[in-house]
Amino acid sequence: MIVFENVTKVYPGGNTALKDLSLHIRKGEFVFVLGHSGAGKSTFLKLILREEKATSGRVLVGGKDLTRLKEREVPYLRRNMGVVFQDFRLIPTMTAYENVAFAMRVTNIPERKIRTRVPYVLKLVGLGEKMDCLPEHMSGGEQQRVALARALVHSPQLIIADEPTGNIDPELSLEMMELLSAINSVGITVVVVTHEHELARRFHKRVITIDHGHLVRDSEPGKNGWGVHSDEAGDEADAPLGEVRL
C-alpha cells in the first residue's frame, strides 16, 4: 500500500527532514509511526499525501509513484485516502452532517448519494444522533469521530491518523483507537502517526519509529513481543487503492 524507497527530503533552507528512509506498509496493515517532535513524522505524512515531494528516492501509494504524479492528479489520489488530524479540522459553521457531506460534495458526488451515505457513516462512528450538531456543541471525542466519518465517507483503502488522540482525554483515546482497529479489521490499511509510545505499546501493532529523519526501528508484535519487522511486502505493497468497501 505504501512504499518508501531511499527517500530523502530536504526543505529549502537546508533542513533535512528524512534521510534515506525505506519502508513498506502492506495492504490491510495497522501501523503506528512513532517519533518525537521534529523526528520527521509530519514530513512522512506530507509525502504520503503528496503535500511535499521527495528530494530523492521514490514514494509509492497504492502503486502510484508520487514523485512522478502530476499536480492535477493529486486530488484524485487524496480521494482514495482518509485523513484524521489532531486538530480535527472541521468547519465550525457546518453541522456534523455538513462537514462529512462537504468531503463528498467537493468530489462531485450527486446529492442523492450524499443523503444516504453520510448518515450511514455517521451512525457507523456512533454519531447518528448528533448529525445536526455544530462542532462547538460536541466534545473533543465526538469531533474526532466526525473527522473519522469524513475520512471514511469515500470508502478509502487507507486511513491516515495524525496524532488522533492528541486532543482528547485518555478514555476517549482508547475508544478512538478501538474504532480505528474496527476499521482495520475490514481490510482498510490504517497508519497512525503519534508520539505516544504507550498508545502504540498498548495495541500490539506494527510500530515504525523515526528519529532525526532515520528509520530507527520497525517492529511487529508477535514472536518475542516486539520483534524487528521482516519485509514481506512483495507485490501486495503495490496493490491499487479501492478494493475493500466499508
Added chain:
Amino acid sequence: MNWSSFKYLAHQGLHSLRANRLMTVASIGVLTACLILTGIAGLFGANINSLVAYLGDQNETVVYLETDLTEEQIAQVDTAIRSMTGIASVTYMSKDAVLETYKGYMGDSASLWDGFEGSENPFMANYRVVLEDLSDLDAKVAELEAIPGVAQVNPPTELAGVFLGIQKAVNIAAWSLVVVLVVVSVVVISNTIRLTVFSRRKEINIMKYVGATNGFIRMPFFVEGMTSGFISGCIASAAVLGGYALVLYFSARKLSGLWATVIGASLLPMGQVWYWVVGGFILFGVLIGSLGTAISVRKHLKV
C-alpha cells in the same frame, strides 16, 4: 462538473457573501468607490472633450472672394468649396450680408454704415467654412487658396492650436486618471478578496485534503467575487448616472446666457452615455472581482 455540484458551488459562493457580511460590504464599498471615481473621471473627460470639440466647431475659416467675380464665377467657387472633403458646413456671405452683420454689431449706431451700401460697400463677399477636424487646417487652407476666384483665406490658426492643445491635455489627464483608478481598484480589490480568502484558508485546506480540485475550490470564490463586482457595478452605475442626471437637469434649468449655450450644447446627452456607464461598470466590476479572486486564491491552493 455535474449540475448538483455546480448548484452547490454557486450556492456556496452566494452563501459566503451573506456569511462574511462585513468583508462583503467592505469589498463592494471599495469597488463601488473606485468605479464611481473612474466613472466621474471618464465622464468629465468625455464632456470636456465634447465641449472643446463644440467650441472648436464654432471657429470658422473665412474665405474671401475677389471683388470683381461674376455670378457664374462665384457659383464655380461655391461648387469647388462644397465638393471638398472634411468640411462640416459652408455659409456664403454676400457683400450685403456682411454689411448687415456689421450693422447688427453696431446696434443703435448702425446708421453710420448708411453711406456704404450698393457699389460703395467696402466688404468682400466670403464663405464661412467650418472644418470637421481642426487638425486638417493647414491642408484645407492650402486647398481653399488654390480655388480660382479666392482672394484670401483667414484660418483660425491660433484658436485651432489652443483648442487642439486643450483637447489633448484633457484627454491625457482624464485617461491617465482612469488608468490610475483602475490600477488602484485592482490592487485594493485583490487585497480585500485576499482577506476573505485568508479568513477561509482553513476551509480551503480541508477541501484540498479531501480531494477537491483547484477549479472546484476556486469556483465559490469566483461566484463571490463576480457577484460583488456585479453589485458594485450596479450601485456605481446608479450613483454616477443619478449624479449626471442632476448635472444635466441643472445645466438645463439653472444656466442662462452664454453658459447655457456653450454647456447646454456640449454636454453629452444621457441617451449617449448610460449604456457605456452601465455596461462598462458591470463588466469592469465582474472582471475585477474575478481577477482579484484568481490572484488571491492561488496562493492558498498550494497544499
